[in-house]
Amino acid sequence: MSITAVEPWVEIPLRKFVEEARTVLGLLLHPSGQVVAQFGFARAVDVMSACALAAAIHASAGELGKQLDGKPFRGLHHPGRDRQLYLAEAATPRGTFIFLTVFDQESSLGLVRLYFDEFCKSLAAAAPAAPRRVEPVIEERFEQELNRNLSALFGRG
Amino acid sequence: MSLVNYATREITCKIVYYGPGRSGKTTNLHYIYGQVPEDRKGKMVSLATQTDRTLFFDFLPLDLGTISGFTTKFQLYTVPGQVYYQTTRKLVLQGADGVVFVADSQARQLEENIESFQDLHANLAEQGIDARAVPLVIQYNKQDLPRDLILTPPELNDALNFRGVPEFGADALHGPGVFETLRSISELVLKRLSQPVR
Numbered sequence: 173m174s175i176t177a178v179e180p181w182v183e184i185p186l187r188k189f190v191e192e193a194r195t196v197l198g199l200l201l202h203p204s205g206q207v208v209a210q211f212g213f214a215r216a217v218d219v220m221s222a223c224a225l226a227a228a229i230h231a232s233a234g235e236l237g238k239q240l241d242g243k244p245f246r247g248l249h250h251p252g253r254d255r256q257l258y259l260a261e262a263a264t265p266r267g268t269f270i271f272l273t274v275f276d277q278e279s280s281l282g283l284v285r286l287y288f289d290e291f292c293k294s295l296a297a298a299a300p301a302a303p304r305r306v307e308p309v310i311e312e313r314f315e316q317e318l319n320r321n322l323s324a325l326f327g328r329g
Numbered sequence: 330m331s332l333v334n335y336a337t338r339e340i341t342c343k344i345v346y347y348g349p350g351r352s353g354k355t356t357n358l359h360y361i362y363g364q365v366p367e368d369r370k371g372k373m374v375s376l377a378t379q380t381d382r383t384l385f386f387d388f389l390p391l392d393l394g395t396i397s398g399f400t401t402k403f404q405l406y407t408v409p410g411q412v413y414y415q416t417t418r419k420l421v422l423q424g425a426d427g428v429v430f431v432a433d434s435q436a437r438q439l440e441e442n443i444e445s446f447q448d449l450h451a452n453l454a455e456q457g458i459d460a461r462a463v464p465l466v467i468q469y470n471k472q473d474l475p476r477d478l479i480l481t482p483p484e485l486n487d488a489l490n491f492r493g494v495p496e497f498g499a500d501a502l503h504g505p506g507v508f509e510t511l512r513s514i515s516e517l518v519l520k521r522l523s524q525p526v527r
Contacts, residue, residue, distance in 0.1 A: 178334040204424020205388075205404065206332045206341050220404070221374045224388040228376070231420035232385070309333050309340065309522040310397035318515055321394035321401075326364050326508050 177209035179266075185294040186211045193287035195275035196255065200262070203227055203270060216255070216274045226259055226272045249281055258284045262292045264299040331426050331522055333399075340399045342518050343406065345422055347449050348431035349441040350382070350410035353470040356501040357431060358389045358405055361511065364504075365391060383409040386421045396519065403515065410445065419452045427464035427518040429510055431501070432489060434471045434479040439488060446489055464517035465494045468510045473500035 177183045182200055190198040190211045197212035199219065205227035210219055229248060237245030248259040255276050262269045271291070275284055332341040346354040355375070362373050371390035378384050386406050393401040406425075408418040422428075430449060432442040453460045469485050480488075482498050490496055495513045499506025 176334075176337060178332050178336075178339075180336065202330075202332070202424060204330070204343055205406075206343060206424065208332070218372050220371050220390045221388065224374060224386075224404070224406075227423075228385055228420065231423065232417070235416055235420065306526050308525050309331075310399060310519060312523045314396050314519055314523055315516060317396045318393070318519060319512065321396065322508070322512050322515065325366075325369055325391070325393065327366075328508070 175211040179208060181298045181300055182209045182295065185291055185298055189287050189291040193284050194279040195273045195284060197274040199223060199272040201227060201270045203268060208269060222272065226270055229259060230270045260288060262295050264296045266299040266302055330424060338399050341402045341404065342426040343404050343424055344427045344429065344514055345425040346407040346429045346431055348410055349433060349445040352410060352431045352433040353501040354407040354410065354431045355383055355387050357507055358387050358407060360501055360504055360507045362389055383407055385409065385417055422452050427514045429514050430465065430467045432467060432469050432485060434469045434485060435474065436478060436480050443488060461492065464514060466510055466514045467494055467496040468499045468506060469496060470499045470501050472498040
């Protein structure tokens, strides 16, 4: 099992959750659908599609809840034949993230929910203050590389 | 907000294709999907109705290759254009790093274009985003239709492009303008990462 994280502070809580709850995969994403971290067997799902869809489900369930109940619906469990899915929101001082985990018969919804609560607490505790990016990420004259890459992508190279 | 992973040297950006119903947003993504080699694209996900109208969004992940030592990935989304999917559009727009507004060049669609453009600004404002600060490119699609049915890019500019953003005439079904639009929005989005934040 491997871990990939955009923000290193999420690594330990995520790894701990997947190992203790005995799930197949744990994904943490931004509400925009971008992956923040993944741990487990990524082949369980197509990660990028799963994140886009999870963000959509989360956003639409939230909106539906607001319209029906005055507050967003949060938390979703889908029991598949072999694998199950649990989707919920994790609030941290660095903002709200969406958490998606896939599990099979090695785990259970109860176990996932139990460890999810702990995961939320440890994630919130691990969250550092938001850094403010000051320095440029890429070189100022990136256009040449971009144009070359896009031309190659579109078979115009 | 572009995601930058310094550990794996990876940048991920979200681009949203916005515009009125049937203006060609999904067609843009289909054309791109058809052009890009298998190893540089992910699975295209379309949440559509039985008649292939976009219900929630289309999603296409693209690998743009290495730029300044960072593997650069773009996630392209479309919104459903029909007026009654207003709430859904707002959800898809969340966290967009750049927007491509796909306008329908047909003269009879001018009002729909203007309404959708206003809807874009309203949705950005609702999310606390200054529309003038978001990288934006306008595409005037369907420029291949007979001249008497469409407006020219200068005419459409008068109605829509008051910010003077990059604009491109296009025929998304066959390709002209699709690449140029993507190149332009990519450049605007990445330009933000090439500048110091004040």
